[in-house]
Amino acid sequence: MTSNDRVERAFEEAKARYADLGVDVEAAVKRCAEIPVSIHCWQGDDVVGLEGKDTLSGGGILATGNYPGRARSGDELRQDAAKAFSLVPGTKRFNLHAMYAETEGKRVDRDALEPRHFEKWVEWAKSLGIGLDFNPTFFSHPLADSGFTLSHPDEGVRAFWVRHAIACERIAAYFASELDGVCINNLWIPDGWKDIPVDRLGPRERLLASLDEIYRERLPGVIDTVESKLFGIGSESYVTGSHEFYLGYAVSRNVGVCLDMGHFHPTETIHDKISSLVLFVPHVLIHMSRGVRWDSDHVVLFTDDVRAVAAEMVRLGRWEKIHLAVDYFDASINRILAWVIGARAVQKALLSAFLEPVGRLEELEAEGRLGERLALMEDVKSLPFAAVWDYYCLSQDVPLDVEWIREVEAYERQVLSKRT
Numbered sequence: 001m002t003s004n005d006r007v008e009r010a011f012e013e014a015k016a017r018y019a020d021l022g023v024d025v026e027a028a029v030k031r032c033a034e035i036p037v038s039i040h041c042w043q044g045d046d047v048v049g050l051e052g053k054d055t056l057s058g059g060g061i062l063a064t065g066n067y068p069g070r071a072r073s074g075d076e077l078r079q080d081a082a083k084a085f086s087l088v089p090g091t092k093r094f095n096l097h098a099m100y101a102e103t104e105g106k107r108v109d110r111d112a113l114e115p116r117h118f119e120k121w122v123e124w125a126k127s128l129g130i131g132l133d134f135n136p137t138f139f140s141h142p143l144a145d146s147g148f149t150l151s152h153p154d155e156g157v158r159a160f161w162v163r164h165a166i167a168c169e170r171i172a173a174y175f176a177s178e179l180d181g182v183c184i185n186n187l188w189i190p191d192g193w194k195d196i197p198v199d200r201l202g203p204r205e206r207l208l209a210s211l212d213e214i215y216r217e218r219l220p221g222v223i224d225t226v227e228s229k230l231f232g233i234g235s236e237s238y239v240t241g242s243h244e245f246y247l248g249y250a251v252s253r254n255v256g257v258c259l260d261m262g263h264f265h266p267t268e269t270i271h272d273k274i275s276s277l278v279l280f281v282p283h284v285l286i287h288m289s290r291g292v293r294w295d296s297d298h299v300v301l302f303t304d305d306v307r308a309v310a311a312e313m314v315r316l317g318r319w320e321k322i323h324l325a326v327d328y329f330d331a332s333i334n335r336i337l338a339w340v341i342g343a344r345a346v347q348k349a350l351l352s353a354f355l356e357p358v359g360r361l362e363e364l365e366a367e368g369r370l371g372e373r374l375a376l377m378e379d380v381k382s383l384p385f386a387a388v389w390d391y392y393c394l395s396q397d398v399p400l401d402v403e404w405i406r407e408v409e410a411y412e413r414q415v416l417s418k419r420t
């Protein structure tokens with residue numbers, strides 16, 4: 001019996017087990033494959049960008065590790081990302097940052113970026129049939145060295161960053177019009193204080209003014225989201241763009257909110273926030289990440305937290321409003337492995353969420369049979385999910401678990417190890 005036959009046979013048995021609970025497994029697999037997950041470009045080069053630097057600087061974030069093989073150019077990054085994509089089932093998008101502009105060796109400052117500086121990315125996305133998302137870059141720049149950008153007290157510095165963000169709105173609109181009609185443009189700034197500030201209001205007033213200037217004109221196809229953070233490296237005591245600030249801003253200005261799983265208190269989870277947000281803001285972007293102690297950016301795994309977010313998204317079914325992206329950067333391991341571990345974990349979480357017997361659970365809840373609800377939720381965890389996952393990978397033409405690791409090892413030998 002071939003390995004494919006084994007997968008098919010196990011799948012048929014699993015299908016019957018799930019069918020007993022009213023779950024249509026074929027429909028779950030089909031639906032899972034349709035949900036877009038935006039894969040971040042910055043795992044491929046340790047958040048360095050293409051502006052001629054060789055490290056990430058400032059910005060309240062830090063990529064640690066020096067595993068060999070980092071992508072050093074747009075072409076290398078595209079090659080690596082395409083390899084990673086080939087190992088992940090489902091619908092993929094690619095999430096770019098402004099510092100990945102390609103300016104043919106000429107220095108173009110961030111406030112002068114134009115759509116043409118991203119033409120290669122658009123051609124590449126077209127060749128893969130994927131959409132692009134975007135982020136203005138408010139770090140790794142001399143005008144961000146003070147730790148303040150859109151909330152900077154100096155009017156000239158603040159205006160520079162407002163111009164940068166407006167330039168990025170235009171680039172996002174270009175992605176949307178050239179590709180699949182939408183581009184999520186997510187704004188995250190590092191602004192904050194290492195130690196206890198006296199004036200907590202001033203920076204927030206300035207950020208409010210900056211955002212109003214940036215979003216004065218809303219462009220077709222662009223989904224704007226704002227991303228909060230509890231603290232960053234060097235902004236441990238105060239972050240201008242806190243959750244409360246952006247929540248208020250998003251509700252009052254009709255922009256989207258980005259919830260990054262690593263941006264809250266260490267034990268605080270985000271899945272319970274989504275059903276509240278969808279009632280008040282036009283869009284919710286989830287950054288799937290994994291906080292470890294003070295750090296928020298470890299490779300995503302198939303954890304309870306990730307599964308809870310996926311389950312909530314599937315139960316809500318508001319796909320026009322809720323969007324999924326991954327966000328982490330680990331420079332201490334093979335970067336393709338990092339990309340694929342996280343993206344496959346998200347796919348596993350989505351698939352297991354689509355396999356949940358939601359109808360049955362809802363009935364139990366409505367009938368007040370809460371013990372049975374808890375028992376079924378628990379038992380579902382040990383249904384033959386792996387058989388459906390294998391089938392999903394096979395039907396998407398990507399390698400099965402464990403097999404894909406060998407493909408990355410071969411790529412490392414043939415490509416990454418030659419980068420010195």
Ligand SMILES: C[C@H](O)[C@H](O)[C@@H](O)C(=O)CO
Nearest residue numbers: 042061135188227260327
């Ligand atoms: C590089 C991204 O903009 C960044 O990861 C952001 O989304 C974030 O989460 C910062 O902590």
Ligand SMILES: [Mn+2]
Nearest residue numbers: 227260287327
């Ligand atoms: Mn994030």
